Amino acid sequence: MPTIAENPSAIRSYYEGLSKGVFRGTVCKDCGRHSFPPTGCCEHCGSWDVEPVELSGDATLLLATHNIAPACHPRFEKIAPYVYGHIRLKEGPIVQAIVLGVKATPADLKALYERGPVPVKAETLQMDDLPVLAFRIKG
């Protein structure tokens, strides 16, 4: 089996995975840690000996704010302002991504902040031209 570093594009593979609801990363054969999203190289120890892995999508939302409106990128004009969160994946990596299930208002974000860390689940948010990673608050 070829390693992900020998595939044509880890980036393409990641977004194609997202379109199917699959969250692709890598796990390092040397240090055992996960890299997400995938780069073909372990982001922790620098080893090239990594293999593809599908992540669970289970995560904890640590903090949440919102983006600026109008959005910095035209892709997100339609949904700005959106909630953007600081998230710890079950497998370990820290990611920041769009958060679904809470409004981008000071009152709603303050209530969420006062709850403390909350469980979230990864899902795919289909924008006009690209599927992107998002996390939905559970419950």
Added chain:
Amino acid sequence: MRNKLHEKAVISGVGCSRFGDLLETPELKGLTIQELTARAVKEALDDAGLTGQDVDAVFAGNAMVHSSQVPGTYSQLSKWTGTQFKAGVHFEAQCSTTNVGAALAAMSIAAGVYDTVLVYGLETTRTKVKGFSPYEREPISHQQTWLWTDMAVNQAYGVPQGYDIFSTYNGLVALGYCRKYGLSLEDYDRSMFELCRTRRLHGAMNPKANIQEKLEDRAAKEGFADPYDYWRSDKHNPFVAWPSRLLSLVTTADGASAMVITRANLAKGGKSQPVQLKGFGINYSDLPWYGEDPTVWEFDRRAIDAAFDMAGIEADDIDYLHTHDCSHISGICTAEATGYLEPGKGLAAAREGRLRFDGDRPMSTHGGRHAFGHAWGASAGTDTYEAVLQMRGQAGPRQIKKTPEISVIHTHGYAMIGTVIVLGSL
């Protein structure tokens, strides 16, 4: 890593343009980018008592080539700066550009390659070339500025999936700080107000600053008796990434800066008082810039440690500090990381006015990224410019009472290269 300079390098000349808008600011209106840069370079060379022909090499910094449209900057600017027939390179480290250039210059001098190096940075974040005109410019939209600027941020996964500087650099850091230290959101807001007041006060005393108006004066002009009511007004100061507001952020600017770095013995008896570049530290990271705790940035810690080690200083030695403050809360976190401010007490220091030029922990006396303004690749040089003025006792009304002997300047080059330089009096 040996982390040593084997020969003393000094800053013997500094220069800086007015920061503002090439279409609107009176001192800049109508200038081309060539002339804007030449102003900063001329000031630095004059300050050092040199001409462009006296330097051995030119390190020309520019980050957002999309708006400046002068790649190959060393040669395109050579006849505007008198530096034909020199060694040169166009380089960028985004918003750390000019101070990374200072570090590269010090390395080249300490290695025995060059005696004197001219470093300059230029940037236009408010205006861009109009059509194909060699001299006309036009405004850049907010979205276009960030599309171009964010090209320095993770283009594989970050930006395509909704990365937003205001969230990552401001809102999330603010919330992490408040949660970690048990600070109420109300106290956070009040602290940000006081910090902005301090930066605007400094800008009001600096004829080169982008914004030269005190916050309370702006509030009064808008009809507010209490400037804190102005601060909390959604119309004038909306949340850009709750709980962070617009006036806790960078303001964009067109501008240029320059410095002359030379061997210490060559600067003796020179025109202006030289300042030693005692040490530097440079360290970078891709997103995410922090782990679970948004107040702890590992690459900054490493850059600080390296710079302090090379310079042989400790936190208690710092007399003047600038930390990169595109985001005021991030700048406070970095100041705490240097040891200049006590962890968790930085915002209290801001509220108490201790960060003012006349306080006991003076910071960013030029006005910082908010009041002085931010021209990406030129800005680090303005931070150094201010530190050199302060160390010479030339900062005018904003002069720190006890002339600084050790200054530390930290910058964040997008996204992210933490850069720390340590300046010392000879």
